[in-house]
Amino acid sequence: MAYSVKLDQFEGPLDLLLQLIDKHKVAIEDIFVSRITEQYLSCIEGMSLDMDNASAFLSMAATLLYIKSRALLPAPPEGIMKEEEEDPEQALIRRLNEYRAYKQLCLALRNHEQAALGRYFKLPEETFAGRKEVEFTGVDAGALLNAFTAVLRRAKTPAPRPQVREIRREGITVTQCMNRITGHLAKKKRLSFDELFEGGASRMEYILTFVALLELIYENRVTAVQEGRGAKLFIMDAGN
Amino acid sequence: MCETTDLKKKRKLFNIIEAILFIAGEPVPLRDIADALEMTELELVPLVEEMGRRYAGEERGIQLLYFNDKLQLCTHEMYAPFIQRIFHTETEFTLTQASLETLSIIAYRQPVTRAEIEAVRGVKCDYSLSILAEHGLIREVGRKDTIGRPKLLGTTDAFLKHFGLSSLADLPTVPELLPTENAITE
Numbered sequence: 001m002a003y004s005v006k007l008d009q010f011e012g013p014l015d016l017l018l019q020l021i022d023k024h025k026v027a028i029e030d031i032f033v034s035r036i037t038e039q040y041l042s043c044i045e046g047m048s049l050d051m052d053n054a055s056a057f058l059s060m061a062a063t064l065l066y067i068k069s070r071a072l073l074p075a076p077p078e079g080i081m082k083e084e085e086e087d088p089e090q091a092l093i094r095r096l097n098e099y100r101a102y103k104q105l106c107l108a109l110r111n112h113e114q115a116a117l118g119r120y121f122k123l124p125e126e127t128f129a130g131r132k133e134v135e136f137t138g139v140d141a142g143a144l145l146n147a148f149t150a151v152l153r154r155a156k157t158p159a160p161r162p163q164v165r166e167i168r169r170e171g172i173t174v175t176q177c178m179n180r181i182t183g184h185l186a187k188k189k190r191l192s193f194d195e196l197f198e199g200g201a202s203r204m205e206y207i208l209t210f211v212a213l214l215e216l217i218y219e220n221r222v223t224a225v226q227e228g229r230g231a232k233l234f235i236m237d238a239g240n
Numbered sequence: 241m242c243e244t245t246d247l248k249k250k251r252k253l254f255n256i257i258e259a260i261l262f263i264a265g266e267p268v269p270l271r272d273i274a275d276a277l278e279m280t281e282l283e284l285v286p287l288v289e290e291m292g293r294r295y296a297g298e299e300r301g302i303q304l305l306y307f308n309d310k311l312q313l314c315t316h317e318m319y320a321p322f323i324q325r326i327f328h329t330e331t332e333f334t335l336t337q338a339s340l341e342t343l344s345i346i347a348y349r350q351p352v353t354r355a356e357i358e359a360v361r362g363v364k365c366d367y368s369l370s371i372l373a374e375h376g377l378i379r380e381v382g383r384k385d386t387i388g389r390p391k392l393l394g395t396t397d398a399f400l401k402h403f404g405l406s407s408l409a410d411l412p413t414v415p416e417l418l419p420t421e422n423a424i425t426e
Binding site (some may be wrong): 009011012013014015017053056060092099101102103104105106108109110112113114115117119120122123124141148220229230235 | 256263264267268269283303313314315317318319320321323334335337338340341345360362363364382383402403404405412
C-alpha cells in the first residue's frame, strides 16, 4: 500500500529525490536498495506539470527505472563494459551529491543575504554625477544644431567639390584600423578611448576606427572598461 | 609626543576618506583614493581596514563596505527599521530559492554556461537567469569556445554587495564541493 509523504516545494527532479532521501533518512549511496524510486514515481504521478518541467521529471523517472531494470539482469561479464563510461548509478549519486552541496551553499548564501538586507546606500551626488551630462533645459533645437555643426566642423572638412567627381576608394579600411588598434595595444596595455581618435584624422577615419573598435570587441579581442559613471573609457587587450 | 601626531594624521586621513565616500555614493576604487591622498594602495589597505573595524565596533549608523578593492558607505542593517519608519521604504529584494540556487552555481563555478548550470540543477534556468540579470547580479563574461559559442556567465560587484561579501574569496565553503569541481561533462 502506498503511503503519502508531504514534501515542501521542490525545484526539480534532483531536489525531489533529495527531499525523499532526507525524509526517509536514507544515505544517497543507498537509494537504489530503498523504496525511493517508487516514492518518486508516485510523487510525479499526482503532479500537474508544464511541458518544460515534465520532461525533466520524466527523464529522471526513466533513469531510475533503467537503473532498477539493470539490477534485475545479471551483470555483463568483465571486459564487455566500456571502461570510460560511468555507471548510471554512479552518475546519479554524483549528481545528487553535487546538487546537495550547492543546496548547502545556498543556505549559507541566504544567511549572508539576510545579514546584508537592511543596508541602504546613497545615490551619487548630482553635482558630481551630472558633470559629464548635457543640460538640455532652455535649449531649443536650433542651438543643438549649431553645437553639432560646430563639432562636425572640427573634423577636417573636404576641399570644395569640383564639378566632375570621381568616386575613390577610401584610403583606409576597417581591417587597417583594427590592426592599428591592436598594434597600439601591443605597445601599451591600456588605451583611453580618446587616444584612439587623436591626430586630427578625417571624419571617415574616425568612423572606421570606431567600427573597427566595435568589431574587435565583438570578436572578443579587446575589452572596453569604464570604472564608474562618467569615468574615462579604456580599451584593453582581451587576453589580459 | 610622536604617537599623538601619528594619531592625528591617521584621523585626518580617515576623515578625508569618509568625505570622499560620502559624496561619491557609489563604490570608489581604492586606487583613486590612494591617488588623491598621494599614497600607495599598499599603504592604504591597513588604514581602510582599521577604519572599517572602527565603524563596525562603534555600531555607527554609517558602515564602511570594502569589496573588490572598492569602498562604499552604507547604513548599518541594525537601524533599517528606523529608516523604513521614516521613509516608508521596503527592504531590498530577496531572491527566490530557484534564483538563489542558480546564482550559487554561477558564483562557485564561474565562468559557467547555462547548460552547465542546468546540468547541476536538473531543470531549466532561463527564468532565474533573466531575474538575476535584471537585478544586475550576473553578467556575460565571454563566450565558451565550443559549438554554438555559448555565453559564459559570472557574478558582478552588485552580487558581492547583495550578499555583503568583500570578494569571491569570501564565499562560504562546503568541503563536498571541492572533489567534484569539474565533474559534470554532460
